[in-house]
Amino acid sequence: MRIDLPGIGAYTLNERTAWPVPDAPATSRIVYAAAHVVADPLGDNTPGSPAAVDWDATLRFRHHLWSHGLRVADAMDTAQRNMGLDWAATKELIRRSAAEARTAGDPATLVSCGAGTDHAPQAADLNTITAAYAEQIETVQSAGAGVIIMASRQLAKAATGPQDYHQVYGKLFGLVDRPVILHWLGEMFDPQLAGYWGSRDVAAATASLLELIHAHASMVDGVKVSLLDEEHEVELRAALPDGVKLYTGDDFNYPSLIRTGSHALLGIFDAIAPAAAAALQALDAAEAAGDDAGRDRLLASYDEILAPTVPLSRKIFETPTYHYKTGIVFLAWLNGHQDAFAMVNGAQSARSLLHLSEVFHLADQAGLLADQELAVRRMKALLEVNGL
DSSP states (O other), X not given: OEEEETTTEEEEOOOOOOOOOOSSOOSSSOEEEEOOOOBOTTSOXXXXXXXXXXXXXXXXXXXXXXXXXXXXEESSGGGTBTTTBOHHHHHHHHHHHHHHHTTTSOHHHHEEEEEOSTTOTTOOSHHHHHHHHHHHHHHHHHHTOEEEEOOOHHHHHHOOSHHHHHHHHHHHHTTOXXXXXXXXXXXXXXXXXXXXXXXXXXXXXXXHHHHHHHHTGGGEEEEEEESSOHHHHHHHHHHSOTTOEEEEOOTTTHHHHHHTTOEEEESHHHHSHHHHHHHHHHHHHHHHOSSHHHHHHHHHHHHHHHXXXXXXXXXXXXXXXXXXXXXXXXXXXXXXXSSSOOOGGGGGGGSOXXXXXXXXXXXXXXXXXXXXXXHHHHHHHHHHHTTO
């Protein structure tokens, strides 16, 4: 099957990859896919409008992720928090996602949701910011989902140093009914989070975070780190208290980080779930192997599966990184998980046609076009509507 792609030329697709669906989730790592929302293609999703969501398609996609043994991190930046998903839609997403998880298992295991302060953009003092966090934490907990305490733009702006972060988070730990996941999102994902944990110096910020975690280790399940710095993550992982997990959010270096011991909470796993699931099954088998030769063979399989997904991920997450959601939704559309290439806040326009053409090419190279005929037909339609 061939298609002419802008910037690439005549391209012949590879033989389709048939990924196996695992019988059970992987056990060697805990892995979350940060999931996108599906916009209602007939809704008014122009920039600045309240989000109009296709709830049926949004929930079907969560079942797709669960079917591959992945947990869902919902209402996170992949779902366009702070980039179009308003609080009313976010509350509905949390409620619906947790309720849907009950049809597949324990919602506290299958889905964790972001609790932040984005519904209170004018919050400017620590007490008001803490109250905003408390409202969202209650929303998540009352739905039955796990809590991910998201990094807060309002706290980043108001805090004068590490002590302010410790004060706010210390109060939040007293509000939760089970250990939570903390969230360190680098400024490449959100420039308004620069200096989080009290310093723009990464070493000083890391020291602040570790002090907080060590003081409240019993209430911290783990920390999700998205700084795109492999060496830093490995060092931070080693410095965490026993029992506190490092969830990699590094969409550039995830294969090696997961292989060496990180768990995962990744936006790219929304797009590569079938390959990620197969790789994790190989990693499980490798860690259970009784001989070095068998272990090496299975680790080689893990590497072989994930290696071609890395160029795809790096393309999707290229600068400006915060527009990665467009590539995620584009692949969901190509793969038939939604009927239209549409996003809340009109964000489907955030990447160029040349960028999307390369995403198509790299997705095929990684074996991640589930129905190649559908993908080609939809790509040709996109090209045609753009005059090509």
